[in-house]
Amino acid sequence: MASKVTPISGFQEWLPTERIAEQYFLDTIREVFELHGFASVNTRSVESVERLSSQGEDADKEIYAVRRLAAPADEQAEPTLGLHFDMTVPFARYVLENAGKLTFPFRRYQIQQAWRGERPQRGRYREFIQADIDIVDAGELPAHYEAELLLVIADVFARLPVGDYTIHVNNRKICEGFYLGLGIDDVIGTLRIVDKLDKIGPQKVAELLVANGLTDEQAKQCLALAEINSPDGSFVERVRALGVEHPTLDEGLAHLESVIATAAEHAPGVAIADLRIARGLDYYTGTVYETMLERDPGYGSICSGGRYDSLATDGKRTYPGVGISIGVSRLLGLLIGEEGLTASRETPVAVLVAVNDEDSRAESTRIATALRSRGIATLVAPKAAKFGKQIQFADRRGIPFVWFPGAGEDGSDQVKDIRSGQQSAADRSSWTPPQADLRPSLVSPTTD
Template structure:
């Protein structure tokens, strides 16, 4: 991971690194499907009008244009488009907004509640840094209802993500949960009407500290020193169980929306505490910057790597997808796969046992054996054993060295006995063990069949 990308913010993995990423994606897909989520893929582009309906990411969006159109503008044959033209095309910056559009357009073909997972590239014009890229992969799960959606799904998606992350070689993690109704009701109860502004300031708490957030609350949303103190007191509450409810009530603030949020968060935290102990906490500092969240919100950190920021986040959105009077409320979580893999590789948290899928390299004794060597490889592949064949009969030492350099564990030899009959032998080039083998039934040890991705014993915190 010390290599410098030739185009900043756009990562390209080496084969062994790609195997780690693929392992992450395969593990997530397998877990999502076990929980009944159906895979979909949406187009890479949306209109600006669609993308910018919610949230504050307009300066991070990559707009798309045709070179021919740009040339016509430069030549004066066409007027330049307004950069903010809502019909202009742009690359999607997350998968939730495109998914909301997908649900609306395909509502007549979907069975609700609709459970979907999606693993795709997204693009965001941020300044590249540790954990942030301009092109990156996200893995999302969402449950969307038609008109209504049981709050039980809020806990369900978090449990699925806890299981998925727990199956990865990343060590401990913590899902931090809050509720926007709770926060907004509390702010309303202390007289702060610009809830979105307060949330934006609170969202910066870990980056800039309580004193600076207090200053922002007073300067940007008009909070008094006492209101700022109360908002920060709420954000300081963090519990592993539902004891946060009494801590909030002890602050002496009342509001119907606050009570609704407390009840919803208590249900989620109680379920997570019972079914995934040690994996989640109620953390009332979690705000989530995007405006479309309306209830439960989540952020997930790697224990010992908190400076990386959230590796998995999301929440409840009740009004993002609508069609006339028909509303499709949803709840979902998104894993920043590229951010996670970058940390796994840079901190050597996990490694692949080899850099290629090939388990067996079929060597050539003579060039005329090439066709028969292909038959051997075909027999192995029929039984799911990845194999490739040498293209020329070089010295065995050179062929073995080639296999070793690529990380292939076994080399297959075709020979003949004294009577001229064909014989086969396979060599484990790591141990030097070599013995007769039949391509119709020989199988490598299970751990050598495919590359294995495992957590390393020693990782940096």
Template sequence: MNAPATKVTPISGFPELLPADRLLELHFLDVIREVFELHGFAPLETRAVEPVERLLGKGGDADKEIYGISRLAGDDSGRDAALGLHFDLTVPFARYVLENAGRLAFPFRRYQVQKVWRGERPQEGRFREFTQADIDVVDVGELAPHFEAEMPLVIAEAFGRLPVGEFRIQVNNRKIPEGFFLGIGLTDVVTTLRIVDRLARVGPGPVAEMLVESGASEDQARLVLELAGIRADDLSFVEAVRSLGVSHPTLDEGLEALSAVIAAGMEQAPGVLVADLSIARGLDYYTGTVYETQLVGSESWGSVCSGGRYDSLASDGRTTYPGVGISIGLTRLVHLLVTKRGLTASRSTPAAVLVAVNDEESRGRSRAVAAALRANGIPCEVAPSAAKFGKQIRYADRRGIPFVWFPGAGDDGGDQVKDIRSGEQVDADATTWECPAADLRPTVVPPPA
């Protein structure tokens, strides 16, 4: 008796890529990892779960985003604390530092590429499950400010090697709005920052209304928006802030710190780092420099890479480990480039060669050819059936495989290889044949002009 058919229903917010797009994502990941390692960041992986209590205390509105986990059978023993899936990689990294401080060399530099989970409403480019690629530096007691300039410069190098087009890394320092708000008499800094953080999504009018509703006067709301409107790719932002006539020691500290970051950007990545005083970042643990990254021409996508400095996220009550980090939303970035800019990989398989099969009795010879090609680092696969050669060639063409290898097709009984794009077919030896470098691995294919 046949089992009843089960309808397969997609679950929104949990993306699954087709092979060509996954190969594109892996290419991005390879480039990003290479750049991270070139800068001396060590790889790290942390567990997927953290105590819910820890997650709740570290991320603003995180309680609305955390996925709790439990066994279907239940556990009444009470021995295990409530656990949740991590919503970012910074909170578990801070915990990891505390647990392993005695075995780490500081300043500690790490990169981490893992899945994270957020229980937010799925929409274009925003998912419930996605991959982040983070770098962080933490130290004991104090963290040198030059690390705050290093983070966006590493990202600028990585993005410069990827087919993302022109991009801007927007930088602010939380001490600037904090000192500015205190200087104009707004003492609820956290609430004001959260409201300003919505500026790009809802616009200045609604933000001004929310500020007034939270207790600000109309003049205070106006000044907040004037501060958020300041943007420059050089040090002119300092004078623009000063012209608003507000003073506070914390504001001075923030302007000095941000000036150092922008100055480094002007020297090493001109035009890429931009002082944007509207950048607030909603997570409460940020205390200094904050970053967001947008692709030019696609600003409506929002940020594809963000982060900032945190001074008290990792602390055991005696020792504090301040840090700074930045995170690429890899799934978000690739999804938007695929769906909006038409990027894909040149083929849907790593294989550069399909080894044809003359008949099933001779499949062993085809397997031997494939083994010889793989020994030389050439990805290949053996044809799934001994169909007519035309059908085997069409199979390769559908998958984007550029070459088909024919065992015994030469006049002397040797092998031949065919470039199915040009039709050229030549004698070849699997132990010495070299695949053209451009065809050895899948490449990024830009959209038609």
């Protein structure tokens, strides 16, 4: 009996042309990460629930638990394993387990799926791809890496059709020092509330801060700090003008000023100091990042991360790190899913080799083999139909060239560009399509 297929929300499944566009993004991201000296690692899908749930308020809401459906009675208690909801937590565990085999500072990239047990909504999925880079050192991590990650992301986005964007940068030590200077004891709780500014607005945030034990004046000062942003170092004077002093605040301001100065020199116009950025996970201790698309800032961050000093520690040694993650599925949910970005064809094939008749299929296969040996994606026609139908087969898939074995008057092979109709003699050992046709290209719905 046939069963009805019921869609499950929160999962991306692309059509072939869309999948090619996704692969283009993934290949570009990987290439740039490697250009900047990051090595690839892959971690398991599950971590202990204890490790996953220790990362802050948000983490407790996001864990998909894993256990066997047919587990015996003694395994029916609370599950001990969960699917990871980001790459940073499993990477920290990976560093601890392999510290003796890694060379520090260790630069890694990781492009994998993650899972969040939350209600799917625009730009947020139950299953999604993240592309992470992290730099981890043993004992101490120099602050200059916090600026370097911005430059890597700027390099990635310069090669992709993402449009105008801004990386908003803050330093958690600014917030921590400012709150301590105000006499606020619950720094983490205050950070979590301030992090809700974009979702609920300043009035609601002020009410929550007061409900959390702050005075009206303390809440007002917290909001005043969060309102400060600038594309240069002028934010320092504006913070100082609020009249709050603390050594941790001084340290955070100096670090953020350095990050913004480096970004301004090497990727002008990309970074902005934005003191409302907090990030909800507890493990961040220094610089934090969120990246907004200028044309749709309400979509939320498409690339986030920050510094963590104590996430990876075995009790004897600590491995501080800094990382940033591109939300690939989130980004493509907008570019592909909403704006219609796609690929020029549904297959990587550039050439279809026609089959004159089934007795000559072996020759068509030899031609395809020769072309593939030189890196040209080639397909042999599935049927020895009339040439018109074989051309139609190629056209429907966007394959630009059809190869006709022995079609020339002298028995030579011929290749036809089915878009222009131009046909000419071709040698399987030397013919190459134009570079633009060798691989599918991205096609924007606004492209003429």
